[in-house]
Amino acid sequence: MKKCRGATRLMSDALERPLTAAEKMALRTHLLMCGSCRNFSRQVVALRDFARHFSRQPDAAGDTASKADGED
Amino acid sequence: MSGQGGALNVTDNDLLDEQFLGQLRRQMVQFARMQLQDESLAEDAVQEALIGALQNAGSFARRAAVKTWVFAILKNKIVDIIRQRARMAEGVSLPGEDDDPGERLFDQSGHWNKEDRPNRWAEPDTAVKSEHFWRVFEVCLDGLPVKQARLFMMREFLELESDEICNSLEVSTSNLHVMLFRARLRLRECLDKRWFQEGER
Numbered sequence: 001m002k003k004c005r006g007a008t009r010l011m012s013d014a015l016e017r018p019l020t021a022a023e024k025m026a027l028r029t030h031l032l033m034c035g036s037c038r039n040f041s042r043q044v045v046a047l048r049d050f051a052r053h054f055s056r057q058p059d060a061a062g063d064t065a066s067k068a069d070g071e072d
Numbered sequence: 073m074s075g076q077g078g079a080l081n082v083t084d085n086d087l088l089d090e091q092f093l094g095q096l097r098r099q100m101v102q103f104a105r106m107q108l109q110d111e112s113l114a115e116d117a118v119q120e121a122l123i124g125a126l127q128n129a130g131s132f133a134r135r136a137a138v139k140t141w142v143f144a145i146l147k148n149k150i151v152d153i154i155r156q157r158a159r160m161a162e163g164v165s166l167p168g169e170d171d172d173p174g175e176r177l178f179d180q181s182g183h184w185n186k187e188d189r190p191n192r193w194a195e196p197d198t199a200v201k202s203e204h205f206w207r208v209f210e211v212c213l214d215g216l217p218v219k220q221a222r223l224f225m226m227r228e229f230l231e232l233e234s235d236e237i238c239n240s241l242e243v244s245t246s247n248l249h250v251m252l253f254r255a256r257l258r259l260r261e262c263l264d265k266r267w268f269q270e271g272e273r
Contacts, residue, residue: 003178003181003182003183004178004182004183004184005174005177005178005182005183006182008174008253008257009253012249012252012253012256012257013249013253015252016227016234016248016249016252017234017249036184036189036190036191037184037190039189039190039191039192039193040190040260042193042196043190043193043196043260043264044256044260046193046196047228047256047259047260047263048228049196049200050196050199050200050209050263051224051225051228051229052228052229052231053200054206054209054229055143055147055225055228055229055230055231056140056143056144
């Protein structure tokens with residue numbers, strides 16, 4: 001029976017490799033019962049999105065200076 | 073030459089002034105140094121990337137686009153260096169702490185500790201539009217143990233595959249996955265505490 005620690009580990013591993021059928025089942029079952037881990041499942045995916053966004057545009061603040069009128 | 077006329081008035085002078093280039097170069101060196109753990113290799117990679125990228129930078133109307141472009145080239149150079157190391161079996165072993173945030177976040181039976189339970193994040197899609205969010209993100213990255221940070225960045229920023237990372241560094245697949253898990257636990261917790269649970273910004 002997967003607990004949160006094991007489930008979160010599986011969710012992280014799922015970003016790295018395919019989970020086995022048994023792992024998928026165990027994870028799904030846990031998620032049905034655990035709202036905290038459901039939140040985690042969304043958030044761990046969001047982390048990947050943030051990282052990709054960050055690495056493709058490393059300084060979101062960098063463009064502000066160029067838009068001002070009258071800048072020499 | 074004046075910059076007036078709006079975003080479509082593209083001149084090299086506006087976009088690529090010394091201050092902008094200086095800042096860009098600093099960020100690039102920091103990024104490359106973190107990935108390569110070698111000052112002179114990092115400097116070389118940055119130099120080559122800048123020379124290559126700036127040849128085409130006149131096509132861009134926004135500095136942010138120039139940055140994205142330059143960093144894309146830099147990342148490719150870094151990836152090439154890392155792959156080359158792997159081929160030449162110059163595996164670099166990673167020192168650094170492995171400490172496990174799971175010890176702190178979960179109780180004896182493997183459940184989340186009450187105070188650490190993930191709550192919903194309000195509008196994560198809009199967070200990315202905030203400059204402040206990205207500063208917080210950087211702070212959280214800096215808070216990761218070096219080994220975990222480096223592996224996380226190789227995987228998530230450089231988008232290297234697991235086996236490429238394992239081949240170029242002396243880390244097993246299972247150790248890599250453990251490190252990534254720990255990095256994610258920490259990063260999620262940090263963003264949660266410092267951004268998402270702080271209320272609207």
